[in-house]
Amino acid sequence: MGFLSSLFRRRRKPVTAESLHAFRQRYVNFLELLESNSELLRIMAEIEDKLLGRELFGMSFVRAMATRAMFHARRMVGSLDALSGGRHPAIGRALEEILERLRQELREQVVTEVSELVLPYKRISRDMVDAVGGKNAHLGELSSRAGVPAPRGFAISTSAYRRLLRHQDLEDEMRKRLMAIQPDDPRSLEIAGQEIQELFEAADTPAELVEAVHAAYEHYIARPSGGKPLVALRSSAVGEDSTLTYAGQYLTLLGVGPEDLIAGYKRVVASLFTSRAITYRLHKGVPFEDSAMSVACLEMVDARSAGVVFTHSPLSLTDDRVLVQSVWGLGPYAVDGVVPPDTFIFERSPSGPRLVERQVSRKDVRLALAQDGRLARTDVEETLREQPSLNDAQATELAALALRLEEHFGGPQDVEFALDQADRLFIVQSRPLRREGPEESEPLPPVPGREVLLSGGETAFPGVGFGPVVHVRDKEDLLGFPDGGVLVAAHSSPNYVLAMPKAGAILTDTGSVTGHMASLCREFGVPSILNARTAVETLLPGEFVTVDAISRRVYRGRVDELLALSRERTVLMQGTPVHDSLSRLAKHIVPLHLTDPAAPEFGPQGCSTIHDVTRLVHELSYSEMFSVGDRASDHEGMAVKLRAPIPLDLYLLDLGGGLAISDRFVVGPEEVTSRPFTSVLRGMTDERLSSRVPKPVNIGGFLSVMSQQMLTPPNLTVERFGDKSYAIVSDKYLNFSSRVGYHYSILDSYCGNTVNKNYVSFKFTGGAADEVRRNRRVRAIALILQRLGFTVEVVADRVSARIQKLEARDIEPRLEAMGRLLIFTRQMDMLMHSDASVQHMADCFIRGDFSCAGLPEE
Known part of the structure; x- marks a missing residue:
C-alpha cells in the first residue's frame, strides 16, 4: 500500500496557474448548470400548477415563464459546452430549434385594424368586434339589420384607441405600471390603475382624432337647425358583451356636451384600467394586449323610464320566460341596483309575449338629466312612487322587441332600453345573456337550534x-x-x-x-x-x-350542516385566453420524452422540448464533472485528499477559507474550516454509523445488486465502488459530489449569517439493484428528507430536495443529518426487499437506529 501511495504521488503533475484557473472555471460552470437546472424545474412545476386552472395569473406570468425558461436552458447548454470543452454542439442546435418554436408562440398576433378613426352605425355589423368592440358591433347590428329603434350616433374605433396609445409612447408607460401589479394585492391594482388613468388624462390627443370625432358629431348627431344634443359616451371594449359580460366594469358618461367629447372619450378609454376592470380581466384570463377600447357616441335619450329585458331567466336554464325590469329616470339606477325595479314577467306564445306577472316596487328616487345637462339624483313625485314605470303595453312591446333580437342574434339576450318623454322606446344595448352557476335550489328548512x-x-x-x-x-x-x-x-x-x-x-x-x-x-x-x-x-x-x-x-x-353543502370556489382559468396561451407555450417547455439514458433516442436527436434538453444536459454534466474532478486529483496542489474514517475516496478543492492548510496533498477533518462541510463530516463520522452491527443482508437483495451489476455493459456503468468523490468548499459554501457504491449524489449548500442566502439542495440517483428496489430506496430517502423539513420531489429513481432561508444554526443539523444519510444509503438497495421496508428504514434513520433492527421480511 505504501508503494502504491508513493507511486501515485510521483505520478501527480505539477499545477500551473493556468490549469488551476481553468479547473476552477469549469466548476463554476458546473455550479451555474446546477443552479439553472433547479430553476427550470421550479419554472416547470409552476407552469404545471397554473395549468390546473385554479390560480390567478396573467400574460405577464406567461411571458415571464417562457423568457426565464429560455434563459436557463441556454445557460445550461452553455455551461455544459464550457465544462466539456465543446464536445456536444448538437445539443445547442436542438435547443435553438425548440426556442424558435417557442418564440413563434410568443409573437403577438397582428391585429387587423380598420383605417377609420370613427364609423357610422349604418356601416357597422356584429362581425366587426375587433374594429369597434362588442357593444358597438351590436348597436350597429340593431341600426343596420335588426330593425329595432336605436339612438343616432357613431363609433370611435379601436384604431383610434391604438393611435392614442402610440402617441407620446403611452403604451410603454402603461406596461411598466402593469408589470408592477401583484394579482392578489388590491392596493397594487389600485395604484397601477390610478397612475395609468392619470397618464390618459394628461396625454395630448392626436389632432386627427380630435378632428374626426367633432366632424362625426356634426354629421350624425347635430341638428340641421343648429341644435347641439347631449350624448352618451359608452364603453365598447373588445371582448365586452361577448362570452364575458364585463358587467359594469367600464365607464359610461351621460349628458356629455360637444365641447367635452374628447375629455369624455379619454375618461371612458382610461376606464380600461380602473382597479376593478384590471381585477376582472385578471380573473377572466384576458391579456392586456387583447384589450382595446372603442367608444359609442349616442344621442342622449332624456329617459322618462329605463331598464333591462332578459329573454331568459339569468338564474335558471329551464325558465324561458321574458323578464322586463324598469325604474323611473335613467337606466343606471336599475342595473346598479340603487332602486328596486318594477318587474314584468312574460310567457312565450305563438301570438307574442303574454304578461303573466307584474310586481310594482316603491321607487323614491331616480337619476335624471338636469337643465344644465348634468346628472342629478332627484326625488320621484309622491304620486308616482308606487306606480309602474311602464304600462303593460310598453312592457309588452319591449318583450316583443327583445324576442326579435333573440331570434336575430341566435341566442338569449340581455337588453337595455330607455323610454323618452314622448313615450318612444329606444334599445340602447343588446348583448348575449350569460347564465352562470347552478340551477336555483329548493329552499332548505331552518336549521334546528340555530339563531x-x-x-x-x-x-x-x-x-x-x-x-x-x-x-x-x-x-x-x-x-x-x-x-x-x-x-x-x-x-x-x-x-x-x-x-x-x-x-x-x-x-x-x-x-x-x-x-x-x-x-x-x-x-x-x-x-x-x-x-x-x-x-x-x-x-x-x-x-x-x-x-x-x-x-x-x-x-x-x-353552521356546519349548511357548510357541508358549499362547494370549493376557485378561480377557474381554464378556457381563458391567458390559459390557452400558457398551454401552447407549455408544450414546448414541460413534456419529458427522454427518460431512459440507455435508450438510443437519449441524445440531441430525441429532444423536442426544453425539458428534454435539460434532462440530457443534466445527465451529461455528471460524467463531465467527474471527469474534471479526476483530472484535478492528478494535479499536485489543485485538489487534496481527505483522510477520514469514511468509505469514500474524497478530494477537496478549496475556493477560499474552506481549509486551514492548503499546501498538503492529504488533510484531516481537523483542518476543514468550511462551515457546511464540517457539519456534513460530523454526520459522516457519527460513531453510531461506524459501530453499528452488520445489517441483515437479504440474499434476494444481494443477488439483485450483483445481477444488475454483471448485466450492465461496461460503457454504461458510470458509478463503481471505489471511484473518487469531490467536494468544492469555501468558508460558507459546499458542493459535494459523492459516489458511494453505485449511487451518486450532489449536496449543494450555503451556510452563513445571511438567512436569505442559506439553503441545502440535495440530489440522489443511481443504484445497482433492480428498478423495484431502487424505487423503494428513493421513497425511503424521500420520507427521511420530508421528516427533516425538506421540500422533496421523486421522479423514477431520483430524489431532489431543498430547504432554504433558515438560520445557520438550523441549517447545520440538517447538513449533519445529510452526512449520516450518505453513509446510511450505501447498502440500502440490498435491504429494500418489501414495501414495508420503506417506512421501517425511514423510521430507523430518524430515531438513530442505523442497524435497522427488526427489518420486516418479505
Missing part, C-alpha cells in the same frame, strides 16, 4: 358561505377586504368585483338580480343575497355568520 339573524331578499347566486361580517362603504374598505369575509353593503355595485375573489358571501340591502353586480356574483360564484333590506343594520362588523343564499337566511356563527 337566524336575517331572512328574506333575493338570491343572485345560490350557495353557502361563512366568515366575519365586513361592512363596505367605500373603495378603501374594498382594498383591505380580508379573505373569507362576508361583504355587507347598503346597495349593490359592480365595484365589489375587487372583493369577489376573496368574499365568502355578499349581502346588500338593495339590488337587483338582473343588475351588473348580480351578473358578476354569478360569474365569480359568490353566494349572494340582494334586497336583504336590513343587512347593514342587523349584522355587526366582525361577527361570524353563515350565509345560506339558497334559502335566503343568515345564521349567527358557523
